Amino acid sequence: MEIYILAEGQTEERFIKDVLAPSFRASTIYIKPILMPTSKGHTGGAINLDRFLRNVRNTLKQHPNAVVTTMFDLYALSPSFPLFDEASLIDDVYKRVALLESGLHSHVIEKFGCEEKRFIPYIQPYEYEGLLFSDIEALVTVEPGWDSSQAKLQSIIDSVLTPEHINDGFETKPSARLKLLSPKYKKTRHGPLIAKKVTLAVMEQKCKHFSAWIQKLRSI
Numbered sequence: 001m002e003i004y005i006l007a008e009g010q011t012e013e014r015f016i017k018d019v020l021a022p023s024f025r026a027s028t029i030y031i032k033p034i035l036m037p038t039s040k041g042h043t044g045g046a047i048n049l050d051r052f053l054r055n056v057r058n059t060l061k062q063h064p065n066a067v068v069t070t071m072f073d074l075y076a077l078s079p080s081f082p083l084f085d086e087a088s089l090i091d092d093v094y095k096r097v098a099l100l101e102s103g104l105h106s107h108v109i110e111k112f113g114c115e116e117k118r119f120i121p122y123i124q125p126y127e128y129e130g131l132l133f134s135d136i137e138a139l140v141t142v143e144p145g146w147d148s149s150q151a152k153l154q155s156i157i158d159s160v161l162t163p164e165h166i167n168d169g170f171e172t173k174p175s176a177r178l179k180l181l182s183p184k185y186k187k188t189r190h191g192p193l194i195a196k197k198v199t200l201a202v203m204e205q206k207c208k209h210f211s212a213w214i215q216k217l218r219s220i
Contacts, residue, residue, distance in 0.1 A: 003066065003068075005031060005033050006034050008036065014191070015128070034055065056070075060119070069120040074097055100121075124210065132191070132198060133163040134198050136150055145182055162208060
């Protein structure tokens with residue numbers, strides 16, 4: 001079985017290749033990322049509904065026996081996505097992403113007529129970097145000097161219910177919280193490296209919505 005994950009950035013692409021895909025191979029489930037083009041000659045970021053629909057249509061058509069899913073951040077999600085306005089009124093982040101995923105699923109099925117089980121939308125609350133907060137001790141081992149920030153990072157995670165509740169403010173989103181690290185956190189380099197240290201199992205343990213997505217993929 002093949003699963004194609006439409007990803008919005010190079011960090012997610014590397015995470016899928018280096019962390020997610022290897023964990024599924026023993027079950028003969030082969031996961032492959034597709035980094036969506038945003039404009040001619042460029043990939044990653046700036047995803048709107050039209051651009052997403054073109055990519056999901058092409059992927060469903062080119063791989064008729066595969067399942068297609070997504071890995072998008074809730075943070076800075078385009079208002080063009082279905083039910084965006086309704087979801088923005090919901091305080092509970094899990095209910096918010098559930099509504100957005102439901103709206104996206106219905107929209108794709110209605111527009112392209114594929115089997116419902118072939119498309120599994122996933123939106124990460126609030127940002128990929130939230131997953132990295134699942135194990136602060138592991139996170140700070142990636143670069144010499146990061147351990148000096150361990151207490152501050154731990155206080156951040158201690159102040160929220162789960163890593164998926166680190167919010168979506170410009171200065172308080174998960175990636176912004178990592179700015180206190182020195183040497184500087186570099187998204188495409190450090191994001192996948194930290195994920196390997198934290199491990200998929202720990203992320204699943206600490207991140208409810210992420211875990212539910214992984215379980216859906218495993219059950220295919």
